[in-house]
Amino acid sequence: MTEDDILGDDWDDLGPEERSRRLRLIAASVQPAPVESARSRDVLPFLVALLEERARFGKSKHGTTLKTNNGRPALIDALQECLDALQYLAQELMEREDEVARLRRQVVGEAQE
Numbered sequence: 001m002t003e004d005d006i007l008g009d010d011w012d013d014l015g016p017e018e019r020s021r022r023l024r025l026i027a028a029s030v031q032p033a034p035v036e037s038a039r040s041r042d043v044l045p046f047l048v049a050l051l052e053e054r055a056r057f058g059k060s061k062h063g064t065t066l067k068t069n070n071g072r073p074a075l076i077d078a079l080q081e082c083l084d085a086l087q088y089l090a091q092e093l094m095e096r097e098d099e100v101a102r103l104r105r106q107v108v109g110e111a112q113e
Contacts, residue, residue: 007022007026
């Protein structure tokens with residue numbers, strides 16, 4: 001079954017529950033479910049620790065943590081930060097070209113011969 005088969009011609013007429021169900025089917029057909037290994041670790045505690053560390057840094061630098069209604073355009077700030085992050089990711093990928101070539105083959109799939 002292809003992505004087009006799952007989406008169907010009636011996409012615009014579907015309710016949110018059915019759209020969500022079909023998108024989950026597509027995701028399941030594209031990417032296998034994660035498996036745990038002896039090296040598996042929970043990501044959330046790591047991420048929370050990083051966020052807390054970043055908040056402390058922001059408070060020491062700016063005298064406060066990030067607050068709402070602070071006079072800054074949050075959407076623009078977030079977009080700029082995302083663009084910066086993409087550049088850092090591209091830099092890392094370019095600096096690891098051999099490893100990236102191997103990962104690209106895994107993500108895209110080996111050429112069928």
